[in-house]
Amino acid sequence: MSIIVTAFYKFVPLAKENLEVIQKDLMACGVSLEMGGLTILGAEGINGTVAGSAKAIDAWKKKIEELAGEVVFKDSESDSQPFKRWFVKIRKEIVSLGKPDVLPNGKHHHIPPEEWDRMIDEEDVVILDTRNTYETDIGVFEGALDPRLQSFQEFPEWVANCEIPKEKNVLMYCTGGIRCEKACLEMERQGYQNVYQLDGGILRYMKERPEGKWQGECFVFDHRVAVGKDLKPSQLYHLCPHCGDPGDVKTSCKYCGEMARICKRCKSNPNRESCSKNCAHHLDRVLQKSAV
Ligand SMILES: [Zn+2]
Numbered sequence: 475m476s477i478i479v480t481a482f483y484k485f486v487p488l489a490k491e492n493l494e495v496i497q498k499d500l501m502a503c504g505v506s507l508e509m510g511g512l513t514i515l516g517a518e519g520i521n522g523t524v525a526g527s528a529k530a531i532d533a534w535k536k537k538i539e540e541l542a543g544e545v546v547f548k549d550s551e552s553d554s555q556p557f558k559r560w561f562v563k564i565r566k567e568i569v570s571l572g573k574p575d576v577l578p579n580g581k582h583h584h585i586p587p588e589e590w591d592r593m594i595d596e597e598d599v600v601i602l603d604t605r606n607t608y609e610t611d612i613g614v615f616e617g618a619l620d621p622r623l624q625s626f627q628e629f630p631e632w633v634a635n636c637e638i639p640k641e642k643n644v645l646m647y648c649t650g651g652i653r654c655e656k657a658c659l660e661m662e663r664q665g666y667q668n669v670y671q672l673d674g675g676i677l678r679y680m681k682e683r684p685e686g687k688w689q690g691e692c693f694v695f696d697h698r699v700a701v702g703k704d705l706k707p708s709q710l711y712h713l714c715p716h717c718g719d720p721g722d723v724k725t726s727c728k729y730c731g732e733m734a735r736i737c738k739r740c741k742s743n744p745n746r747e748s749c750s751k752n753c754a755h756h757l758d759r760v761l762q763k764s765a766v
């Protein structure tokens with residue numbers, strides 16, 4: 475059965491004293507609809523990626539719009555439920571920049587995919603990826619600057635040390651748009667005057683411009699690992715059994731012979747040419763013995 479995965483967020487003030495009530499209500503709603511995924515609530519709004527049957531997702535969208543008003547949902551597909559569990563959590567920030575005082579309003583220098591491509595073609599721009607390395611390693615916009623972040627919280631410091639001129643047109647993007655909401659404001663706070671964000675992120679871009687400027691696949695935070703330009707689950711990547719990064723290196727386990735896909739970094743580590751942490755452990759002992 476085909477499962478719909480939908481990603482959404484909205485910056486909308488939610489009264490702190492109501493958060494626990496909303497949490498319980500959404501939690502119960504997802505349980506009754508047999509959904510999987512994670513939704514984060516905070517005083518600044520709501521952010522989530524959830525999955526379920528088409529019918530369940532329709533009901534969920536109505537529920538979220540009752541709470542938050544109009545919300546943009548970015549759908550993709552999965553062959554099976556890509557989340558093992560269902561959570562609704564309360565956090566200080568719904569996307570963690572480490573600066574709760576940066577408060578987006580959801581309408582700030584957003585540009586739709588078509589305008590994005592036009593600006594890249596016709597204007598002098600820097601394209602900036604605000605995601606982490608395990609994401610940028612498997613797909614980016616052609617020509618994008620990759621800050622090589624290990625986590626989004628490193629972004630403010632990276633901006634402080636980057637050499638992009640302050641008046642330059644900066645076009646930034648992330649998976650579904652939420653990180654750019656804060657990244658954009660943070661760059662402005664540091665003196666950048668012309669920062670734009672890709673509205674709806676890569677997921678919306680792929681939907682509207684499948685033959686556009688995106689190269690590679692888009693990392694997603696569930697068991698599909700990544701989606702291709704058709705927004706269908708990746709055929710290329712599996713989660714590396716050793717480190718959890720996307721892996722596309724086919725290898726036959728040097729311990730048990732099973733086929734596995736591991737990541738490029740682990741490939742260079744002899745005991746990780748294996749299908750699981752367990753086999754890596756055994757292989758390690760075999761290698762140590764043969765070294766003696
Ligand atoms: Zn790995």
Ligand SMILES: [Zn+2]
Pocket residue numbers: 727728729730731732748749750753
């Ligand atoms: Zn094995």
